[in-house]
Amino acid sequence: MRKISSQAIRECVSRLVLEANVRLRGDVRRAISAAAARETSARGRRILQELLENAKVARHDNLALCQDTGLPVVFVEIGPDVDVSGVNVTGAVQEGVARGYREGFFRDSIVADPLRRGKPGFGPCIVHTSFVRSKGLKVTLLPKGFGCENKTQLKMMPPTADAKDIEDFIVEAVKDTGPDACPPYIVGVGIGGSSDYACQLAKEALLRPIDKRSRAPHVARMEKELIQRLNRLGIGPMGLGGKTTVLGVNILLYPTHIAGLPVCVNISCHVLRSASEIL
Numbered sequence: 001m002r003k004i005s006s007q008a009i010r011e012c013v014s015r016l017v018l019e020a021n022v023r024l025r026g027d028v029r030r031a032i033s034a035a036a037a038r039e040t041s042a043r044g045r046r047i048l049q050e051l052l053e054n055a056k057v058a059r060h061d062n063l064a065l066c067q068d069t070g071l072p073v074v075f076v077e078i079g080p081d082v083d084v085s086g087v088n089v090t091g092a093v094q095e096g097v098a099r100g101y102r103e104g105f106f107r108d109s110i111v112a113d114p115l116r117r118g119k120p121g122f123g124p125c126i127v128h129t130s131f132v133r134s135k136g137l138k139v140t141l142l143p144k145g146f147g148c149e150n151k152t153q154l155k156m157m158p159p160t161a162d163a164k165d166i167e168d169f170i171v172e173a174v175k176d177t178g179p180d181a182c183p184p185y186i187v188g189v190g191i192g193g194s195s196d197y198a199c200q201l202a203k204e205a206l207l208r209p210i211d212k213r214s215r216a217p218h219v220a221r222m223e224k225e226l227i228q229r230l231n232r233l234g235i236g237p238m239g240l241g242g243k244t245t246v247l248g249v250n251i252l253l254y255p256t257h258i259a260g261l262p263v264c265v266n267i268s269c270h271v272l273r274s275a276s277e278i279l
Ligand code: SF4
Pocket: 066, 067, 068, 069, 070, 144, 145, 146, 147, 148, 181, 182, 269, 270, 271
C-alpha cells in the first residue's frame, strides 16, 4: 500500500486547475482544426481559426482560455493499492482548487449561498469520489462554464422509447440551446441509471476523447447519426451559421430500472476543458 498525503492531492489539483484552464485539450483542438478545413461558411471558418488562435495565445501567455473559468467538477478515483486513511480527500481537493485559481488569477465564479448570492469566491467545487480497480489515485478536473451548463436537460423517458425518440430529444435540446452557449458544441449524453446518475454520466461522457466513438456498436452508431443530424441544424460556429454546430457527441450508458429510461444531455461549449493526473 502506498500512502498518499493531502499535500500531494492539493498540489496535484492546483496543477490540474492551471493546465485545464490554460491548455485546450488536444482532441478538441484537432477537432476544431479539422472542422475549419471542412467548413463551407467563410464566417464560420474564420471563427474556428480565431478559436485556434485564442487557444495558442492562452497556452503561450498562460492565460485562461475563457473569462468564465467555470465551476470545477473533480473526479477522484481511488485504487486498491493506495492508502488515504486519515486524509481529508475532499478538503485537500478544495484547497488545491482555491490555490490553483488564485495562482492562475482566474475569475471567482462561485457564490456560497445560491439564494442570497453575494460576493463570489473560488469554491467549494463539486467532488465525486469513487473506489476503483485500477491502480493509483486518479484526479480529473473539469471546469464547467455555466453558459453551457445552464442548457442541461434531463428527460425521464418511458421504457418503450426507442433510439429515434432518444435522438429526437437530444436534437431538440441542442436546437433549444441555439447560439446561446458558444458553439461549436460537444454533447455529453447519459442514458440509464437514475435521474441523478444520468446527469453525472452525461458530464462524465465529456471526459472521453471526442474523436473516439463508443465501443458498443449500437451506441457508436447513435453518436455518428447525431453528429450528422446536429451539424445539419445550421447553428454553426458562435451561432453565425455554418455546418459546424457540434464537434462531437459522446454517450455513456448504465443499467436502469425496467419502468424507466432517464436521458440527460450536458452540452459543453467549444472550450471543453479537463485535465487528469494519476498519483
Ligand atoms: S459557455 Fe464556454 S466559451 Fe462561453 S463564456 Fe461560458 S465557458 Fe466561455
